[in-house]
Amino acid sequence: MLGIIRQKAFGQRIRPAVSAWRGYSSAAKEMTVRDALNSALDEEMSADPKVFLMGEEVGEYQGAYKISKGLLDKYGPERVLDTPITEAGFTGIGVGAAYHGLKPVIEFMTFNFSMQAIDHIINSAAKSNYMSAGQISVPIVFRGPNGAAAGVGAQHSHCYAAWYASCPGLKVLAPYSSEDARGLLKAAIRDPDPVVFLENELLYGEAFPVSAEVLDSSFCLPIGKAKIEKEGKDVTITAFSKMVGYALKAAEILAKEGISAEVINLRSIRPLDRNTINASVRKTNRLVTVEEGFPQHGVGAEICASVVEESFGYLDAPVERIAGADVPMPYAANLERLAVPQVEDIVRAAKRACYRSV
Amino acid sequence: MAVCVRQSRNNIINLVKSKMGLLGLTNLSSSVSSLNNDHITLATASLAKDLRNESSVFENKPTLYRTRRFESTKPHQRSGVHSNGASSQFLDFPGGQVAFTPEMRFISESRKERIPCYRVLDDDGQLIQGSIDVGKEIAVKMYSDMATLQTMDTIFYEAQRQGRISFYLTTIGEEAINIASAAALTIDDFVVPQYREPGVLLWRGFTLQQFANQCFSNKGDDCRGRQMPIHYGSKKLNYFTVASTIASQLPHAVGLAYSLKMDGKDACAVTYFGDGGSSEGDFHAALNFAAVTEAPVLFICRNNGWAISTPTSDQFRSDGIVVRGEAYGVRSIRVDGNDTLALYSTVRAAREMAIREQRPILVEALTYRVGHHSTSDDSTKYRPVDEIELWRSARDPITRFRKWIESNGWWSGESESELRSNVRKQLLDAIQVAERTEKPPLVDIFTDVYDVPPSNLSEQEKGLRETIKIHPQDYPSDFPL
Numbered sequence: 001m002l003g004i005i006r007q008k009a010f011g012q013r014i015r016p017a018v019s020a021w022r023g024y025s026s027a028a029k030e031m032t033v034r035d036a037l038n039s040a041l042d043e044e045m046s047a048d049p050k051v052f053l054m055g056e057e058v059g060e061y062q063g064a065y066k067i068s069k070g071l072l073d074k075y076g077p078e079r080v081l082d083t084p085i086t087e088a089g090f091t092g093i094g095v096g097a098a099y100h101g102l103k104p105v106i107e108f109m110t111f112n113f114s115m116q117a118i119d120h121i122i123n124s125a126a127k128s129n130y131m132s133a134g135q136i137s138v139p140i141v142f143r144g145p146n147g148a149a150a151g152v153g154a155q156h157s158h159c160y161a162a163w164y165a166s167c168p169g170l171k172v173l174a175p176y177s178s179e180d181a182r183g184l185l186k187a188a189i190r191d192p193d194p195v196v197f198l199e200n201e202l203l204y205g206e207a208f209p210v211s212a213e214v215l216d217s218s219f220c221l222p223i224g225k226a227k228i229e230k231e232g233k234d235v236t237i238t239a240f241s242k243m244v245g246y247a248l249k250a251a252e253i254l255a256k257e258g259i260s261a262e263v264i265n266l267r268s269i270r271p272l273d274r275n276t277i278n279a280s281v282r283k284t285n286r287l288v289t290v291e292e293g294f295p296q297h298g299v300g301a302e303i304c305a306s307v308v309e310e311s312f313g314y315l316d317a318p319v320e321r322i323a324g325a326d327v328p329m330p331y332a333a334n335l336e337r338l339a340v341p342q343v344e345d346i347v348r349a350a351k352r353a354c355y356r357s358v
Numbered sequence: 359m360a361v362c363v364r365q366s367r368n369n370i371i372n373l374v375k376s377k378m379g380l381l382g383l384t385n386l387s388s389s390v391s392s393l394n395n396d397h398i399t400l401a402t403a404s405l406a407k408d409l410r411n412e413s414s415v416f417e418n419k420p421t422l423y424r425t426r427r428f429e430s431t432k433p434h435q436r437s438g439v440h441s442n443g444a445s446s447q448f449l450d451f452p453g454g455q456v457a458f459t460p461e462m463r464f465i466s467e468s469r470k471e472r473i474p475c476y477r478v479l480d481d482d483g484q485l486i487q488g489s490i491d492v493g494k495e496i497a498v499k500m501y502s503d504m505a506t507l508q509t510m511d512t513i514f515y516e517a518q519r520q521g522r523i524s525f526y527l528t529t530i531g532e533e534a535i536n537i538a539s540a541a542a543l544t545i546d547d548f549v550v551p552q553y554r555e556p557g558v559l560l561w562r563g564f565t566l567q568q569f570a571n572q573c574f575s576n577k578g579d580d581c582r583g584r585q586m587p588i589h590y591g592s593k594k595l596n597y598f599t600v601a602s603t604i605a606s607q608l609p610h611a612v613g614l615a616y617s618l619k620m621d622g623k624d625a626c627a628v629t630y631f632g633d634g635g636s637s638e639g640d641f642h643a644a645l646n647f648a649a650v651t652e653a654p655v656l657f658i659c660r661n662n663g664w665a666i667s668t669p670t671s672d673q674f675r676s677d678g679i680v681v682r683g684e685a686y687g688v689r690s691i692r693v694d695g696n697d698t699l700a701l702y703s704t705v706r707a708a709r710e711m712a713i714r715e716q717r718p719i720l721v722e723a724l725t726y727r728v729g730h731h732s733t734s735d736d737s738t739k740y741r742p743v744d745e746i747e748l749w750r751s752a753r754d755p756i757t758r759f760r761k762w763i764e765s766n767g768w769w770s771g772e773s774e775s776e777l778r779s780n781v782r783k784q785l786l787d788a789i790q791v792a793e794r795t796e797k798p799p800l801v802d803i804f805t806d807v808y809d810v811p812p813s814n815l816s817e818q819e820k821g822l823r824e825t826i827k828i829h830p831q832d833y834p835s836d837f838p839l
Contacts, residue, residue: 052620078620081651083647083650084643084646084647084650086639086642086643086646086647088609088639088640088643089609089640089643089644089646089647090647091609092606092608092609092610092612092613092640092643092644093609093610093612093613093616093644093647093651094613095609095610095613096550096609096610096611096612096613096614096615096616096617096627097613097614097616097617098613099550099598099610099613099614100548100613100614100617100618101617102613102616102617102620104613119603119606119640120606120609120610123601123603123606124601124603124606124610128599129806129807129808129809130584130806130807131581131584131585131589131591131599132581132584132591132593132598132599132806133579133580133581133582133584133802133805133806134805134806135580135581135591135592135593135599136591136593136598136599137809168807169807169808171808191809192809193808193809224812224813271812271813271814272814274814
């Protein structure tokens with residue numbers, strides 16, 4: 001099983017650029033997404049003895065990305081399980097444990113590797129409650145980094161948001177900030193249904209301001225609700241995970257050119273908050289969707305369909321989808337940069353939607 | 359060192375041990391990089407081979423990992439060569455000492471003799487030796503349930519042939535595995551079935567009407583018409599809903615057993631599969647995980663010779679399934695799958711060991727699928743009819759067990775005809791009731807997708823109801839809205 005060598009992902013060419021895009025003041029208390037996920041896991045494990053963490057390297061090694069740091073010492077090897085390298089094995093075992101009422105949190109080293117366990121996620125976890133007429137619920141969380149990192153090639157860079165979001169029975173969450181990470185992971189663990197929790201490797205080290213409310217152990221976000229990260233009146237930009245940061249950066253640039261963009265952080269890919277999206281489009285009359293995944297049958301395609309069905313008469317311009325190139329991710333840095341959405345792509349699409357010259 | 363650490367932190371060490379597979383002869387000066395290499399081997403298999411000598415790979419490893427590893431293991435002490443007497447030498451290796459040999463000898467791909475098959479009754483239904491501790495009550499119930507299962511199969515199969523249900527799959531020839539294994543368990547043991555074990559449900563009290571309701575997918579079906587016929591399930595009877603995916607139930611059973619272990623329950627998980635299922639990746643994952651997590655789970659393989667049309671000779675070249683256990687560190691036994699008493703005593707002993715010693719046990723029961731794979735299959739196309747007939751008559755597990763209970767004076771021709779005619783009547787009644795019972799209501803399309811229906815499903819339901827109201831002629835009218 002190919003894991004990700006951390007060298008490039010933690011390398012210097014990515015992080016400073018990402019952190020520069022944050023539009024928050026530095027006055028509030030800050031927390032990294034990694035610490036947000038770690039503290040959420042810690043608090044939920046502490047609150048509910050049925051919660052346990054399982055995956056490759058989650059214990060002794062503290063997680064391939066250190067998300068489970070300290071948890072083995074605190075909760076012991078029965079609740080922080082290092083497993084043999086068999087995704088189909090530990091995913092199936094997690095599903096079986098959930099059948100009997102435990103609340104497993106299954107860590108994939110990357111969601112690319114979840115493909116080796118897809119049968120258990122789709123055929124077992126997602127369908128068992130339905131097939132058993134509610135007799136077998138599957139309170140399980142599948143989590144790990146999803147989508148493009150940096151310099152790790154096709155088999156480490158795939159975004160699976162649209163895949164999992166196309167399957168009834170699953171809930172699919174994609175946090176952006178530390179607030180999202182804490183609130184959504186806690187919601188996922190407490191939820192009685194199977195939840196696919198799509199993190200982003202490049203956001204782990206990102207620090208975001210967090211309020212006292214977010215730091216409270218009772219903090220939890222509702223599943224199925226998007227967050228309007230920035231209000232605006234001229235164009236709606238939807239995004240999730242790392243692309244929310246890009247969209248906010250694009251909104252800053254657009255503001256300088258007199259375009260007021262509204263940025264929606266989807267947070268939940270399934271259920272999708274169609275109401276928030278459509279209400280925003282009815283206000284701005286324009287829509288740009290952003291995602292790192294592939295365009296065909298993507299999250300943007302679904303949002304576009306929803307807006308065409310529900311708010312067609314409000315649209316003043318064609319909807320534009322910004323997505324990853326329709327190719328497996330190339331490794332070479334120059335090609336990779338061309339294959340994933342950039343801030344400029346979003347800026348130009350928004351300007352086209354507003355009939356500005358680009 | 360390894361021993362004293364094991365005493366204090368047994369569980370962690372077991373986990374660490376499992377990761378040390380590739381640590382071989384290393385010297386002291388290279389121990390740091392070899393530890394790192396060991397980790398990378400686990401996390402990044404093939405990449406690690408290329409990167410083995412590049413220290414830059416490890417630049418981002420936090421020190422925490424290293425200190426922890428050094429605390430818990432001392433590789434240079436574990437990997438030394440030790441003399442043991444004048445002539446023999448051992449390699450001290452994770453898992454225990456390994457002897458050196460000057461002889462280059464490959465392990466044979468097969469043993470000289472096949473693993474023997476445990477049996478209690480001979481072909482004529484008589485004890486091969488000694489006596490067995492099985493009382494009249496349980497023996498008669500085992501027999502009655504086997505006969506009931508056989509009758510149910512025959513009648514439901516006919517119902518399918520008459521077009522009254524869409525699909526059926528019989529257990530004929532494998533009644534003993536179904537009923538005797540069920541009898542050896544307690545109701546607290548969780549069953550994660552494949553699809554040819556309805557007898558376990560029957561033993562636990564699932565009624566003939568419940569079987570019929572499921573096959574006819576009416577509103578009396580415990581699973582609300584969600585699954586095709588024979589995919590039974592009952593939470594009340596600790597019997598998980600049948601999955602169509604082959605062998606996915608095996609890791610589930612291990613996970614379930616793990617949760618029983620965590621809860622300290624006096625129970626085990628029991629899962630069934632066929633010879634064909636043993637080729638799935640899930641089989642290997644499940645056995646390995648069960649061994650590593652020391653989960654109280656029974657793997658019961660019904661080796662019935664045929665995976666639809668694939669004979670075992672095309673399925674594997676090992677001596678069946680039983681030999682696989684040893685490779686994974688799982689205690690295993692081969693048993694005559696048509697010998698009710700052998701199965702009963704084997705599963706009872708296996709259950710006892712699994713729970714008391716907290717370990718998995720693999721049971722391979724040799725049997726034969728006398729029926730076609732399912733109603734979608736005609737097995738005479740690919741296997742000889744006389745082979746089927748031999749197993750149907752001379753090797754029938756029900757006849758064999760009947761001879762034993764009759765020789766004990768517990769059963770007679772009279773009880774036989776009474777049982778058969780009763781069951782037949784009950785089944786015909788159950789089918790009639792099931793056919794007359796309403797189909798599941800419209801709302802059952804939308805419930806149970808999630809614990810609480812999300813708004814889009816409520817909208818879909820509302821839309822469907824409105825459409826039916828406007829265009830009633832386009833929809834069937836024989837079920838409740």
